[in-house]
Amino acid sequence: MYFCHLTIGTLNMITRNKIKDLLADRNFGKQVTVMGWVRTFRNNRFVALSDGSCIQTIQVVLDYENLPDILLKRITTGACISANGTLVESVGKGQSVEINAENIDIIGDSDPEKFPLQPKKHSLEFLREIAHLRFRTNTFNAVFKIRHALAFAVHSFFNERGFVYMHTPIVTASDAEGAGEMFKVTTIDFDNIPRTDDGEVDFRDDFFGKAANLTVSGQLEAELGAMALGEVYTFGPTFRAENSNTTRHLAEFWMIEPEVAFADLEDNMNLAEALLKYVIKYALNNCPEELQFLKSRLLEEEKNKPLAERSELDLLEKLEFCLNNEFERLTYTEAIDILKASKPNQKKQFKYIIEGWGADLQSEHERFLVEKHFKKPVILTDYPKEIKSFYMRQNEDGKTVRAMDILFPGIGEIIGGSQREERLDYLTKRMEEMNIPQEELYWYIDLRKFGTAPHAGFGLGFERLVLFVTGMTNIRDVIPFPRFPKNAEF
């Protein structure tokens, strides 16, 4: 039995029963109090009430003949009410328990002419426009509970393994990470921009005394932590000012970046695979009802699609499959060989035909490998150094680096990582070649001067993980308040 105490206005310490508990309760005849939001009000008698504790509503039965009309009129879709009465076995068919209400109070009215949610299916696009109210729908209730469970599981996974949760900065002054366009952070008066003699913006009197940006990655700082604490991870917001308009990009998203000392690429892959399996298992164990709901929702949605476009596995089968199979590991070079020999490449069905080694893989190629060829998550390693970042450890062949990308069906790249270049001369030479300003990153280079060691890490896009586990298809639907080009509402 759980009680929740809360304060509303001048009332103190109201005790309420959670609907989730009552639905499992068989102590018929006991007095209960529920508080929640009206989903539907049928027949002047039956209120379907939700309090967010679970997806199901509880049926509150009113003795409408003995209730004032003026009160009944205020029981409208979206209104917040409290009801107390007796928990009874339901005589109706759709539910096992219900509440025979003796008292009804309106906590918050909801104008039925204006309340946008109806007791029917809404499009995800419409709900996105009312993101402040979409939490009240079953779908988003399930999505955000799974999101919470996954976040909790991430911390739990790393904590169990002795990792230190490290808070890397949100504001950074280095524009050298090369992970994408950055948002500027400044207190400069835009109506009076200070200029240097050669016409550049003069940041010397700006808040930080130099140009500052929102972080695009905590990796470089996390490496500093790993090289002292051993194992660290970050889990925080990340910002990319790219003009990306896709179902898998956000301008503000959450990223998990572990960094491990004395680890090579093999250890890195093992850690990544273990993390993904751990958090998926956690969601399966802790959110069975939410996943079941989303599974049914997906099946319902796919009914409208042609057979060929429907997925072979339902949501739960997909997650189980992911847990029970080793991820396929292969090198970039092996992947190119497979792609070169593949049907769509031979028949020129790819938009970008693979001619030979060195080509950057397009998403159609990644999708072919994951969804058609191997039909399971794939880890690609040892990419050409030209298409990867300066900090990745160079292989002896002089051509490739110890990078890894984990590709998931329907999502594409969910993890990108590498063993880091720990050798000072290799690192600085590569920075030179790629025009990375060494002065700005002196602290990163210093790490290789004072007791350097092999280390590795990766970045996991949290929303992409939530996408995969919930089976949602647009990344804007798995974060409460999505930020993307032309949209920072709420």
Next chain:
RNA sequence: UCCUUCUUAGCUCAGUUGGUUAGAGCACAUGACUGUUAAUCAUGGGGUCCCUGGUUCGAGCCCAGGAGAAGGAGCCA
């Protein structure tokens, strides 16, 4: 940023070859009914046809420009 499609009532959508007063279902309001399950039945209100300009006797429909959305691509997580 590029490609494709789209934008009509609160929501989902129809709207013929350019032709009179722009429709449906749901929602909402009023009434009836009252153990319903997105209750049912009857009646009713509700429109900047995304914006700007153009062609035309006449534009929701055709043309140009713009904005926004969805999907795909690039960038990436």
